[in-house]
Amino acid sequence: MNTSLFRKKLLQIIGVVLSISLLAGCGGQAAEDGAGADGKVTLTVWHNWTGQDAKAVSMRKQLEDFQANHPDIVLEAEGLPTDGLRTRLRTVAAADEMPDLFVMFPDAMTKEFVKGDLLQPINEELDKKPEWKNGFIPGALDGFTVDGNIYSVPMNLAPSSFIYYNKALFDQHGVKVPETWDELLTAVRTFNEKGVIPIALGNKTNWVAQSTTFSTIADRITGTDWFLKAVAQDGASFTDPQFIEALTKLQELGNAKAFQDGFNSIDETQMMQLYFQGKAAMVINGGWALANLVNNAPPEVLDNTHITIIPPIEGGKGEPATTSGVVGTGMGVSKKLTGARKEAAMELLYALSGPEGQQVTLNSSTLVSYDIALDESKAHPLFVELYNLMKNIKIVPVYDSKLSSAAVEVTNNGLQELLMGGDPKAIAQKIQDAQAGAVAQ
Known part of the structure; x- marks a missing residue:
């Protein structure tokens, strides 16, 4: 080969390699800065707004509106059912591969992710907008605060335990709406005699019985202070007699045939369908179920549905006018975000959980942890009933917000069993062992 031609070819190759290197360097800088070559920022967003209830539809619409109003930000949104989201988040957390923004639960999950150095604090963003920060109800930010840093804000208020009941079925069969535990058992017995499912339950995904029913029953008996001490393993144990009594009370409902056959084989959606079809007199579910009722229950069921709480239990140490729950989920922001991507993430966080986002959520028949008034003339009557009920009801901790991940799984499986x-004693021992092991780590 001609020497000068060889040198010419070699210089061309070197030039191409250098060009590729320079382009790669620019691309790397852009990726680090957050914007792509087209100037757009891409954010991955995981959420649990997968249903057709008013809340889920409203939240998806907010994502769509944000995308339309921010053409320079591309949202790669993925919806997962709540239990699937919890599992997947903990899986990617273990591998340090978190999405950019994700629906996150307060208390235990938030603390675990902070401990794993996975979250971005948002103190600076809140301080920039004091009208936003100061609009939350007292204590609303506590579940997202760790060592003085705030890692999210609630997008809703999530009481997890109400009895939704079909007043027409109660009247038809001469049953009193229960105000005591004995009256609840009497109602269960009467509905069974009449061939009506007393309480629809769908515990296939195993969190339902714990979140909607057991957490409140347990608090009625043990009181909140005992539970928090047992969580901290500080002067209380899940093998204590009061906790075993709480387990026994839930089992008492099961033994009384309060729930339909096969309740561990259907999920929450199927559970609600039993109620919608008029086959069940009651269903115990969280405040989030109201949006589902308003959107999907037939008129003959919806128009006869009213709301109460699990009745007090005689001799219990807990307050009677309570429901288990949390202040609501928030959007977690990955610690890896910097530059333009971090700015875009904070914009989306504010759009979903700022004053306008909170108002949209309230308008979707969903309670919020924010100090805004409900226009009762525009709200569904059932939501007005729930909204006014909450004025006299205190929220106590739901078990899966305070227990370790390991203890939550053991508790959920244990309640199925x-x-x-x-x-009850064997199940209590398993829960105690799981929580003690987690605290000791």
């Missing part, structure tokens, strides 16, 4: 005839 309990309702199938399992030994």
Whole structure:
């Protein structure tokens, strides 16, 4: 080969390589800065707004509106059912591969992610907008605060335990709406005699019985202070007699045939369908179920549905006018975000949980942890009933917001076993061992 031609070819190759290197360097800088070559920022967003209830539809619409109003920001949104989202988040957390923004639960999950150095604090963003920060109800930010840093704000208020009941079925069969535990058992017995499911339950995904029913029953008996001490393993144990009594009370409902056959084989959606079809007199579910009722229940069921709480239990140490729950989920922001991507993430966080976002959520028949008034003339009557009920109801901790991940799983599985005839003392020991092990780490 001609030497000068060889040198010419070699210089061309070197030039191409250098050009590629320079382009790669520019691309790397852009990626680090957050914007792509087209100037657009891409954010991955994981959420649990997958249903057709008013809340889910409203939140998806907010994402769509944000995308339309911010053409320079591309949202790669993915919806997962709540239990699937929890599992997947903990899986990617273990691998340090978090999405950019994600629906996150307060208390235990937030603390675990902070401990894993996975979250971005948002103190600076809140301080920039004091009208936003100061609009939350007292204590609303506590579940997202760790060592003085705030990692999210609630987008809703999530009481997890109400009895939704079909007043027409109660009247038809001469049943009193229960105000005591004995009256609840009497209602269960009467509906069974009349061939009506007393309480629809769908515990296939195993969190339902714990979140909607057991957490409140347990607080009625043990009181909140005992539970928090047991969580901290500081002067209380899940093998204490009061906790075993709480397990026994839930089992008492199961033994009384309060729930339909096969309750561990259907999920929350199917559970609600039993109620919608008029086959069940009651369903115990969280405040989030109201948006589902308003959107999907037939008129003959919706128009006869009213709301109350699990009745007090005689001799219990807990307050009677309470429901288990949390202040609501928030959007977690990955710690890896910097530059333009971080700015875009904070814009989306504010759009979903700022004053306008909170108003949109309230308008979707969903309670919020924000100090804004409900226009009762525009709200569904059932939501007005829930909204006014909450004025006289205190929220106590739902178990899966305070227990460790390991203890939550053991508790959920244990309650499935309990309702199938399992030994309360043996189940209590498993929960104690799981929580003690987690605290010791």
